[in-house]
Amino acid sequence: MKTDNLTLARGYSDIPAGTIATVVTCLEMRKRPDLPRVSADEALTLHHWHQPALEEYRELFRQIGAPWLWSSRLEMSDEELSSIINDPQVAVYVLKDAGRQIGLLELDFRQENECELAYFGLVVDATGKGAGRYLMSQAIEKAWSRPIERFWVHTCHLDSPAALPFYQRSGFTPFKIMVEVLDDPRSKGLLPESVAPHVPLIKLHPDH
Numbered sequence: 001m002k003t004d005n006l007t008l009a010r011g012y013s014d015i016p017a018g019t020i021a022t023v024v025t026c027l028e029m030r031k032r033p034d035l036p037r038v039s040a041d042e043a044l045t046l047h048h049w050h051q052p053a054l055e056e057y058r059e060l061f062r063q064i065g066a067p068w069l070w071s072s073r074l075e076m077s078d079e080e081l082s083s084i085i086n087d088p089q090v091a092v093y094v095l096k097d098a099g100r101q102i103g104l105l106e107l108d109f110r111q112e113n114e115c116e117l118a119y120f121g122l123v124v125d126a127t128g129k130g131a132g133r134y135l136m137s138q139a140i141e142k143a144w145s146r147p148i149e150r151f152w153v154h155t156c157h158l159d160s161p162a163a164l165p166f167y168q169r170s171g172f173t174p175f176k177i178m179v180e181v182l183d184d185p186r187s188k189g190l191l192p193e194s195v196a197p198h199v200p201l202i203k204l205h206p207d208h
Contacts, residue, residue, distance in 0.1 A: 008179060017202045017203060018183060018184055018187040018202070018203065018204045019181055019182060019183055019184055020069070020158070020181070020182060020183075020184045020199060021179060021180065021181045022156040022158045022179070022182075023156060023157045023178075023179055024154050024155070024156045024178040024180050025155055025156070025164060025176075025177055026152065026153075026154045026174065026175055026177070026178070027153050027154070027155070027167050027168070027174050027175065028150055028151065028152040028153075028172060028173060028175050029150070029152075029173065030149065030150055032140065032144040033140065033170070035137070035140070035171060037141070038130075038134045038136075038137035039134070041129075041131075041134075043097050043098045044095065044096070044097055044131060044134060045095075046093050046094075046095050046105070046134075046135070047093060047094050047095075047096065048091065048092070048093055049093055049094045050092075051085075052085060052092060052094075054081055054082060057081070057085060058074060058081075060094065060101050061073050062074065063123050064103070064121040064123055065121060066191050066195045066196070067124060067195060068121075068158050068159045068160065069184070069185055069195070069199060070119075070121075071182075071191060074185065074191070075185075075188075075190060085106070087110065089108070089109040090106065090107070090109070090110065091106070091109070092106050093105040093106070093107075093138070093142075095122070095134075095135055097126060101123075102122055102123050102131065103121065103122045103123070103126065103131060103135050104119055105119070105120055105135055105139055106118040106120070107139065107142060109148070113148055113150070114150045115146065115148045115152075116152055117143070117151065117152070117153035120135065120136070120139060120153070127160075127162075136166070136170045140170065140171070151172075152172075153167060153172060155167060158196070158199060184199075184201060184202075186201050187201065187203060187204065
């Protein structure tokens, strides 16, 4: 069996306390899928979030992502975060239900001929009601309205178990699997220790 690209040793690998490891699946679509357009419930509205206030953006990011240990945008400085979400090639959308912010969609066109589904999610109490299907329908429509050759996304096993099959039903095909090791955002104080109970928090020993 060819193993030229295998960088991880077979078997178990310890990771340091205070970190977490996750298996990441990358998925792509090379053409717009032939799927029926999803209509929204009359209370749902999608808005282009032009130059969102940083703390308002972080708060929605935290509400959606805390159960799944999303932390990358919480670690960024104001300057770094602003440079991404205010880039003209990054489109940020907020999904509202009767005026309440319940979803985030972020499309990154900074790579030529591509669009990355950088962030896609709903607050927990908005899931399972069709809002996700509507948001994905909008994501596909908006991504392929540009002259792109590939629309891609990555998800990991820290995410909702429904995420990977949802992406596949939406027309994405897996093309690569990676392992990521990162600092546990709970151990850094970015998120409360009580979130994501499905992921054990292994604390650093006080002497270390």
